[in-house]
Amino acid sequence: MKKIKTALLSYGMSGKVFHAPFLDLHEGFELIGSWERSKKLIQDDYPYTKSYNSIEELLQDDLDLVIVNTPVGTHFEYAKQAILANKNVLVEKAFTTTVAEAEELKNLAKEKNLKLTVFQNRRWDSDFKTVKQILDQDILGEIVEAEIHFDRYNPNLSPKQHKETANSGAGILKDLGPHIIDQALTLFGFPEALTADIRITRDQSLVDDNFDILLYYPRFRVRLKAGFFVREMLPSYILHGKKGSFLKDRGDVQEDELKLGKKPNRDNWGIEPDYKEGLLHTEVNSVVIREKVPTLHGNYFEFFDKLYEAIAENKTEPVTAEDGENVMRVIEASIKSNEEKILIEF
Incomplete structure (x- = not known):
């Protein structure tokens, strides 16, 4: 090899x-x-x-x-x-x-x-892989709306100066934003238009630390949110279709385990705890079901x-690189939408 x-x-x-x-x-x-x-x-x-x-x-x-x-x-x-x-x-x-x-x-x-x-x-996170499987199985019916959150509770400024000084690469939109923007584009494709609200909420912060982006598609919309003042978490993935809904917490364990020095493997890596399983409430063959869905394994080896x-x-x-460019198109359009308070059409 x-x-x-x-x-x-x-x-x-x-x-x-x-x-x-x-x-x-x-x-x-x-x-x-x-x-x-x-x-x-x-x-x-x-x-x-x-x-x-x-x-x-x-x-x-x-x-x-x-x-x-x-x-x-x-x-x-x-x-x-x-x-x-x-x-x-x-x-x-x-x-x-x-x-x-x-x-x-x-x-x-x-x-x-x-x-x-x-x-x-994050395309290979356990939570996202499970959400993608639910959409691929088409058990929610036609999607009406979806939300993806990357929320935290962390009012303190980062000790890393490049993250907190006003520069072209700083701010939550270019830090956490690329994760959930890429996930949205992976699931739903490129939108027709967007609006965005980008804010500074932490004391003494010089960079954006909160955003709310609405992506508009012909028959549905997708909301992307991230912020540092979310002490009580909502589900990170919220999908509503004409047959049902799927709710899933952010539960991937890989980053935490890697930070602890654990070595990745191909067998029992990226396994979420059972209590993080997503909730599926939908209709299958004219029968309404409401049940927990086992989470797929996450693995960055993939x-x-x-x-x-x-x-x-x-x-x-x-x-x-085109995927990366499309994420930047959404980020750039979000900045323009926020500054001018307008809808950006692509």
């Missing part, structure tokens, strides 16, 4: 939690190292790796894949450098800060015949499986 030689552009939480464990254990990848600016930590966890002192040093190495997992405002610059150095690229969300940047990266990767993908790992196939076997990326 061909090994995809891979390096990270940082080894903070993202590199340590979401990427390195899978790259280390996946039989198709070889974790070569990471660019580390101040703290040199990767070799403590993976002694066989390199710690690069600069992106130039990293890009000169024999690598097949570079993972751009740095602050959002740097994604475009670093991804472009990697593509120009003839490396396949995986970019963290948000893909870029503008649609124009996303389009330029997409076209440049295509021109150089390289793979460019976006790390929308993303890396598809990424391996894309690079080694020239298959389509698990999340395409």
Whole structure:
């Protein structure tokens, strides 16, 4: 099996939690190292790796894949450098800060015949996979409306300065927003129009920390919400169709278990507790049912499986650059809608 030689552009939480464990254990990848600016930590966890002192040093190495997992405002610059150095690229969300940047990266990767993908790992969360299965089974009837929430209770500012200073990559819309925007586009396709309300609700905050986006489709609408002052959680997924409803809490355990240092596997990984099961209330063959639905297993290995196939076997990326560009189109239109208090039609 061909090994995809891979390096990270940082080894903070993202590199340590979401990427390195899978790259280390996946039989198709070889974790070569990471660019580390101040703290040199990767070799403590993976002694066989390199710690690069600069992106130039990293890009000169024999690598097949570079993972751009740095602050959002740097994604475009670093991804472009990697593509120009003839490396396949995986970019963290948000893909870029503008649609124009996303389009330029997409076209440049295509021109150089390289793979460019976006790390929308939440497509492989247990809760989302279960919601998608319910929709695929068409047991709710024609969808009338849906909501996806990514709510938290956290009134405190982040200690990470790049998240709390006013810059092109900061704010909840470009932090949590890409997760649920991508999920909505995956489930329902691209909308005809949208309206958005984006706010600052925390004391001393300089960046947006609350949004409410309405996506309009020909026969239904989808609401996307996120905020930091939700102490009592609503279901994170609310689907209403002409036959019934499905409600599902956000319950994926992967991030929490990875933060605890647990190693992912392919057998018993990503299993939600039973009490997080979704509630299905619908009609099947003229019989009304109201029952809990077993949750599918979540597993980010599935993303890396598809990424391996894309690079080694020239298959389509698990999340395409066009997918990433479409998320940025929604984000950019939401900002415009909020600023001008208007409906944006696509």
